[in-house]
Amino acid sequence: MTGLVPDAEEMRRSVAARFRTWVDTEAHDLPLPGAGRTPDRFAALYALGRTDLSLARLAEGHADATAILRELGSAPPGPGEYWGVWAAQPPNTGLLARQEGDQWLLDGHKAYCSGAHSCTHALVTADTPHGRRLFAVRTGHPGYAPLEGTWQAIGMAGSDTPDVRFTAVPGRPVGAVGAYLDRPGFQHGGIGVAACWLGGARAVADTLQASAGTPDPLTAAHLGAVDMALHGAHSVLEQAAQAIDADPSDTSGAARLRSLRVRAVAEQACRDVLDRVGRATGAGPLCHDPRHARNVADLTVYIRQHHADRNLAELGALVAQEAEARR
CATH class of the missing domain: 2.40.110.10 (Butyryl-CoA Dehydrogenase, subunit A, domain 2)
Structure with a gap:
């Protein structure tokens, strides 16, 4: 421990302990994707991301493994397995x-x-x-x-x-x-990761919300832009959850396009939040609030699981194909 900032080993052990507690006490209540309660699944992942993105990363991995095992005909995790x-x-x-x-x-x-x-x-x-x-x-x-x-x-x-x-x-x-990538659940799972990102973005935005009080016009503008970004992304996430429940086996063939869209919207919202909160609050919270500094650092790294312009290029190609097919 150095000052008030935990070292990496201490953080790893703390997150690992909370991850195992979550698996032992809460994982069994998490709905499977496409089983009729996907909005609840994404809401739980969002809440984990808002609490701690490192914890969310491990919990989402266990939850994804559970869904994959079921989808591919294997036994789910047993007691005491992580x-x-x-x-x-x-x-x-x-x-x-x-x-x-x-x-x-x-x-x-x-x-x-x-x-x-x-x-x-x-x-x-x-x-x-x-x-x-x-x-x-x-x-x-x-x-x-x-x-x-x-x-x-x-x-x-x-x-x-x-x-x-x-x-x-x-x-x-x-x-x-090839079954890992070819199954519909691969696309559903990618949206679950985006739910974690958005929870992390909400945690970053909480610092701006808490510091705003009666905001000056510039702070109010940043707060409004942050609210717009998060509200829009959350609406897209909820729509995706409903679409997954309506077509869990992807008989429509829309899952890949949906996943690319949701992840792109979520990643853009996260980047907007990081930028706006930083501009509105300055260096103070980054230098003096260890939780906020960690939230910003965690989110900055985690959203790079999105492949940025490569994913946008694939999205654009699919949109063009869809438009061509309608002609």
């Missing part, structure tokens, strides 16, 4: 899966493994001779090794997201080759 989903594929990293008899073994280097020290299990993507596939692994295997020093982030420090080395770690296939 799951993550590690599917990032940055350059020069990745897992290879090889089959030896009836067993699959995973080798390689997996990046961005949130909850690497607190999860007991994880769903990980790995390359097989026939294509990329999802595997369930236990983190207690001796061939599983988080690589210390590979998570140097200030924002989201408590999410415990280092790289992990796998050496002959047994993996149980979950779904067929």
